[in-house]
Amino acid sequence: MTLAVPERGVIAPQLYRVPDGxxxxxxxxxxxxxxLIRSGRxxxxxxxxxxxxxxxxIAEYVALLEREAGENQ
Structure with a gap:
């Protein structure tokens, strides 16, 4: 997964609060x-x-989902 690239001069957040980001x-x-947090995923x-x-x-979790999807095919 590729996270959206922010516009030039805009810094992408590195930490997200659960309700906000x-x-x-x-x-x-x-x-x-x-x-997902409670289960450790x-x-x-x-x-x-x-x-x-x-x-x-977030990137690690998406990669995990992609690996799991590949295993089930």
Missing amino acids: AMRALNMTRTLVYD LRTVKEGRTRFVPASA
């Missing part, structure tokens, strides 16, 4: 994203009391 980036509901980091999903974790 992770849900949008994955096109999934809040409940499903938190289920989607990696997160914490800063203070806030949990973030790194952009790299």
Whole structure:
């Protein structure tokens, strides 16, 4: 998967809050994203009391889905 390339001069976020960016980036509901986090399929980091999903974790999860899809064919 290729993440969208930001316009010139715009810095792409490296950390997404679940309700703000992770849900949008994955096109999934809040409940499903938190289920993926609880199951360990989607990696997160914490800063203070806030949990973030790194952009790299989103790419890793999409790659996992692609591998699983390839195995099932």
